[in-house]
Amino acid sequence: xxxxxxxxxxxxxxxxxxxxxxxxxxxxxxxxxxxxxxxxxxxxxxxxxxxxxxxxxxxxxxxxxxxxxxxxxxxxxxxxxxxxxxxxxxxxxxxxxxxxxxxxxxxxxxxxxxxxxxxxxxxxxxxxxxxxxxxxxxxxxxxxxxxxxxxxxxxxxxxxxxxxxxxxxxxxxxxxxxxxxxxxxxxxxxxxxxxxxxxxxxxxxxxxxxxxxxxxxxxxxxxxxxxxxxxxxxxxxxxxxxxxxxxxxxxxxxxxxxxxxxxxxxxxxxxxxxxxxxxxxxxxxxxxxxxxxxxxxxxxxxxxxxxxxxxxxxxxxxxxxxxxxxxxxxxxxxxxxxxxxxxxxxxxxxxxxxxxxxxxxxxxxxxxxxxxxxxxxxxxxxxxxxxxxxxxxxxxxxxxxxxxxxxxxxxxxxxxxxxxxxxxxxxxxxxxxxxxxxxxxxxxxxxxxxxxxxxxxxxxxxxxxxxxxxxxxxxxxxxxxxxxxx
Amino acid sequence: xxxxxxxxxxxxxxxxxxxxxxxxxxxxxxxxxxxxxxxxxxxxxxxxxxxxxxxxxxxxxxxxxxxxxxxxxxxxxxxxxxxxxxxxxxxxxxxxxxxxxxxxxxx
Numbered sequence: 041x042x043x044x045x046x047x048x049x050x051x052x053x054x055x056x057x058x059x060x061x062x063x064x065x066x067x068x069x070x071x072x073x074x075x076x077x078x079x080x081x082x083x084x085x086x087x088x089x090x091x092x093x094x095x096x097x098x099x100x101x102x103x104x105x106x107x108x109x110x111x112x113x114x115x116x117x118x119x120x121x122x123x124x125x126x127x128x129x130x131x132x133x134x135x136x137x138x139x140x141x142x143x144x145x146x147x148x149x150x151x152x153x154x155x156x157x158x159x160x161x162x163x164x165x166x167x168x169x170x171x172x173x174x175x176x177x178x179x180x181x182x183x184x185x186x187x188x189x190x191x192x193x194x195x196x197x198x199x200x201x202x203x204x205x206x207x208x209x210x211x212x213x214x215x216x217x218x219x220x221x222x223x224x225x226x227x228x229x230x231x232x233x234x235x236x237x238x239x240x241x242x243x244x245x246x247x248x249x250x251x252x253x254x255x256x257x258x259x260x261x262x263x264x265x266x267x268x269x270x271x272x273x274x275x276x277x278x279x280x281x282x283x284x285x286x287x288x289x290x291x292x293x294x295x296x297x298x299x300x301x302x303x304x305x306x307x308x309x310x311x312x313x314x315x316x317x318x319x320x321x322x323x324x325x326x327x328x329x330x331x332x333x334x335x336x337x338x339x340x341x342x343x344x345x346x347x348x349x350x351x352x353x354x355x356x357x358x359x360x361x362x363x364x365x366x367x368x369x370x371x372x373x374x375x376x377x378x379x380x381x382x383x384x385x386x387x388x389x390x391x392x393x394x395x396x397x398x399x400x401x402x403x404x405x406x407x408x409x410x411x412x413x414x415x416x417x418x419x420x421x422x423x424x425x426x427x428x429x430x431x432x433x434x435x436x437x438x439x440x441x442x443x444x445x446x447x448x449x450x451x452x453x454x455x456x457x458x459x460x461x462x463x464x465x466x467x468x469x470x471x472x473x474x475x476x477x478x479x480x481x482x483x484x485x486x487x488x489x490x491x492x493x494x495x496x497x498x499x500x501x502x503x504x505x506x507x508x509x510x511x512x513x514x515x516x517x518x519x520x521x522x523x524x525x526x
Numbered sequence: 527x528x529x530x531x532x533x534x535x536x537x538x539x540x541x542x543x544x545x546x547x548x549x550x551x552x553x554x555x556x557x558x559x560x561x562x563x564x565x566x567x568x569x570x571x572x573x574x575x576x577x578x579x580x581x582x583x584x585x586x587x588x589x590x591x592x593x594x595x596x597x598x599x600x601x602x603x604x605x606x607x608x609x610x611x612x613x614x615x616x617x618x619x620x621x622x623x624x625x626x627x628x629x630x631x632x633x
Contacts, residue, residue: 080618
């Protein structure tokens with residue numbers, strides 16, 4: 041069968057205009073920032089007020105200024121909120137956060153509220169590690185996966201606050217930070233027939249493990265290799281700082297702003313602890329209606345404009361950094377419920393921004409005794425992928441056209457689960473794929489259309505040329521989760 | 527230098543007193559403006575002199591975060607007698623930057 045790709049542009053166009061009714065344009069960066077700032081301050085004030093009400097003198101000098109709304113700390117969210125357009129979009133972003141959070145909590149997928157606990161409970165050591173941030177936990181079907189790094193475990197044991205986890209003064213810590221690992225357990229194993237899956241973390245339930253070493257990561261904005269790029273931000277921040285200081289000075293002299301600050305702190309004092317966050321958000325929501333003086337308006341507009349410019353410049357720097365190189369080594373171990381245990385070594389490299397080029401080479405070995413009639417080397421693989429994004433990110437979203445090729449060589453026939461061989465499966469498989477990923481406006485959902493060509497499939501060697509067209513649907517859960525840790 | 531109301535952002539200092547603004551730790555880009563102007567890196571503190579006139583002089587300090595979350599910067603204003611006014615910026619999820627103003631009154 042020859043693949044027909046003629047219909048793809050038409051189909052892509054149809055899918056692109058099939059935008060859900062009411063879908064809204066993406067929220068601009070300054071508004072998303074303001075939403076984060078208001079939500080963060082509301083939570084911080086609530087936490088510090090709880091501390092103050094319990095023991096009025098318990099705050100450290102560095103915390104006192106943050107326990108209330110005041111100009112020294114809040115002048116920036118105040119001037120951004122005074123711009124009606126930014127404020128409205130920020131409130132929309134806050135509402136989206138609230139809705140997404142409710143959905144997330146109800147799904148039972150968050151740590152500590154999963155069905156895993158009700159099915160016998162996570163073994164205590166791992167549960168403590170997850171609760172203290174030393175490990176993260178994912179559940180997929182009956183498989184539980186823990187991920188972490190040696191550094192995060194050591195830091196969590198030392199009860200280091202989360203925000204200090206990336207301190208890299210110690211060269212040994214810097215090297216350790218390049219390592220990460222994961223361990224997966226199949227909770228359906230090692231049980232009597234018909235029993236509910238129960239997590240015991242025994243060796244019998246161990247299904248896979250990985251160790252990752254990030255040799256080069258110039259895509260990390262915090263990497264020392266990118267320090268010189270960040271120096272380019274100075275002109276924009278200098279101009280912003282001067283404009284922000286003018287806004288700060290005008291606020292001190294503007295009665296309407298002083299009254300808003302006083303009124304907000306009165307409302308905070310009068311509120312119950314569990315109401316404080318809502319009170320702070322509601323007060324910021326009121327700001328666009330506050331009648332500020334003409335001089336304050338000029339200063340506010342100037343500061344907001346410079347803020348937008350600085351944010352744009354930062355985004356440009358991040359795009360440049362995203363083009364940096366990355367080389368990662370993965371070591372994997374797989375122990376299926378039936379069939380031979382295997383291990384694999386993989387090297388992945390990527391570079392590029394407008395065009396992203398990714399390549400990897402990998403080899404898989406049988407661990408222990410190789411199945412009868414098979415060599416210990418199961419296969420070697422190499423693949424290259426080129427991603428070409430196009431389209432307006434502020435409009436429908438970015439399309440991605442992908443070209444990929446993969447070659448896999450198996451020196452022996454494939455081993456089935458029960459240890460028998462699939463005859464005639466050894467040899468070399470070459471595979472090529474063209475894929476168009478179509479965004480859905482206003483949604484993290486994406487629709488991939490792909491055409492794949494192969495000299496054979498692994499189990500159908502008699503077909504000399506094999507072609508397959510596929511239409512799929514994917515949902516980027518990260519896009520939703522990133523609203524909590526974007 | 528004196529810290530008023532136990533609030534490290536509310537300071538008083540003598541005319542001509544030498545103060546130091548420094549970045550103790552962090553992974554953010556830190557800049558400052560007002561009483562002094564420039565940018566800060568770990569291990570290179572910035573010294574400035576308190577003017578002889580004025581009230582509540584502002585020193586704006588800004589931390590611009592490099593990644594989407596988890597950024598922080600611990601800064602402080604200190605004098606030669608060991609008085610320290612600290613402030614730690616912690617990045618709220620989704621935020622790009624954060625700025626505060628140290629107000630320094632002249633005694």
